[in-house]
Amino acid sequence: MKLKKWTAFALTVLMFFTVFAAAFIPAAEAKTYNWVSVWGSSLVNGSVKVSQLSLQDVIPGGSTLRIRLTVTRGGEALRFVFANQYGAAPITINELSVARAGSNASDIVDGTQTPITFNKGETSVSVPAGGRVTSDVIGFETETLEEICISIYFKNLTYMTSSGLSNGRTFMQGGGIINGTISAVNNVSLKNPGEVNITSSTITYHTIPFLERIDARAEEEGECAVFIGDSTLVNDTYLYYAKRIVASGKTNVSVINEAIIGNKLLSNGSGLIGNLYGQAMIDRFKRDVLDIPGVKYCFVKIGLNDILHQFSKSLGPNTPKYSAQDIISGYRMLISLCHAKGIKIYFFTKSPWNGYQRSFLGQTDDLVWSQAAQDMCDELNEWITSNHEADGYIDCFPLADPSDTTKLCPSFTPDGAHLTDIGSIAMADLIPLEYVGVPKSQGRTAASLVGVDPYAEKYEIIRRMNETPATKPTNPTNPTNPTNPTTPTNPTNPTTPYTPSTTAPSYTIPTTPYVTDPFTVPTSPGVTEPAVTVPGEPASTAPPAFTEPTLPGTPAYTLPSATDPTIAYEAPATAPNADPAAPNRDVRYEVQDDSNSSIGSGKVGDPGSVLFFLLLFTTLTAVGVLVVLKVAKKKA
DSSP: OHHHHHHHHHHHHHHHHHHHHHTTOOGGGSOOOEEEEEEEOOOEEOOEEETTEEEOOEEOTTEEEEEEEEESSOBSEEEEEEEOTTOSSOEEEOEEEEEEBOSSTTOBOTTOOEEOOBTTTBSOEEEOTTOEEEOOOBOOOBOTTEEEEEEEEESSOEEOOEEEOSSSEEEEEOOBTTTBSSOOTTOSSOSSOEEEEEEOSSOEEEOEESEEEEEEEESSOOEEEEEEESGGGSSSHHHHHHHHHHHTTOOSEEEEEOOOTTOOSSSOOOSTTGGGGOSOHHHHHIIIIITSTTEEEEEEEOOHHHHHGGGOTTTGGGSOOOOHHHHHHHHHHHHHHHHHTTOEEEEEOOOOOTTOOEEETTEEEEEOOOHHHHHHHHHHHHHHHHOSSSSEEEOOGGGEETTEEEEEOGGGOSSSSSOOHHHHHHHHTTSOGGGGTOOGGGOOOHHHHHTOOTTHHHHHHHHHHHOOOOOOOSOOOOTTOTTSOOOOSSOSSOOOOOOOSSOOOOOOOOSSOTTSSSOOOOOOTTOOOOOOOOTTOOOSSOOOOOOOOOOBTBSOOOOOOOSSOOOOOOOOOOOOOOOTTOOOTTOOSSOOOOOOOOTTOSOTTSTTOHHHHHHHHHHHHHHHHHHHHHHHHHHO
């Protein structure tokens, strides 16, 4: 009898200590994950309004789209954000997959196809008008700077209302008699693929329908650098900068690009295709910077269109008139918003643009260079390079043509304002790696990584400007032999000296060939370039006083008032959910991690957690004790 009582007592003590120990399981056993954005493209309204008619691209029913893009940081899982921001009705995506990119532009690597699902396993999703949805966590491991393809199938005709215009390429296999109406998201190759883009005479913008962002998950904590601006940043500068970061040995920093063609800081796009120019940056800044997972750094190149559109013949009458000081007030608002969230912010100076002639409906002189517009650009540049409010700046002056510093070097631009690929390499090398925490000693240039010399043409221009013309003899004949005059003392093929439009002082041509790092950007004469402000460096003077802008969560931003009223921005009318067959159950507007956790993670009571098993063991032990006590009592 005594033995049975002692047994029951021992079991009771064991149960007590089991419960006690469960309450003190070390938190280190729980596996934590970190999310960071690895790709993005700010969406714009793809419709064009002519009178009362709204024109927009359509995706034919039965079509498969394949988006090829580069993720700038690796991870063990991905999640995808799709948005119907400017749609007037819901859209339905019927099937999606992600795969590794193949050798051909629109191909994928067979065997790597992985379904993208929503709402814990559904293969299709309806995206509400004006809303966005986030996919389930997809177990697809990626490497840094890897190319992947997202394939999307639309069963029904779909209006392409919301699209990005950069940072990837989209190919379409149209539905119909030739290609059929069956999903091709898992096919290695698409049938008769056509590329979806917007092309002008000098530049092509690649359309990315509905895909807004991709996030990667990893155990290592990550940081994201967001590039945001206008069409002078719609290029691969961000990718070349990402390659420099990776080459330095720092692999936890992603770089994404949220630039929009024609974008302005203080007002929405205006004119016939104003929708393509996007919302004012001051309005989209929260969505495209502040709300990006893992954002720690922001690089801004904006303000040129706020100036130039005022001088455009077609846009000027409908564009609000802002001064350089109004734009600077907008810059200060961005600084305040970033610093309130612990984000470092850096500004690019306005790059040269003389020679750019905006063409509109055959009117090639819709916009031409003027000293008045250049003076406003110079005023902005002066503030960007001298203020102590931002965390630093990137000076674009080295991209200028030495013979006329109001122009870009010819090899850097196709039209006088936008950048070629070699121009993107040159601009990426102007951005200090220290801005994202890479020691200067570990830095590499994009030019050395790619194996090119972006300044070769600039050196040649400098050489021609410094060349002294040879003195030609008045009568280059030989009196002794007039039939065959001798060659004068000047060279056989004298080089014609380059005569700039204005007198310029001599340049010194660098003697060391451009083959190794560190890289020094050649400067232009007579201009002292201010030293780059390094983060953490104390300011030499106190920042100028300014009125602190209103932060989100309080009343709306107070923007500088324009001297001329702006046309109201026409957002598409929203409609109630018109797709009852696909109500998009449990649509999430905030991203969640719904992945199955392994043992050692999870909340109390979740199947698979350590605490769950301990509590289960405790419960079973308690039941056993009660049974033992009951049996012992009967025998007694």
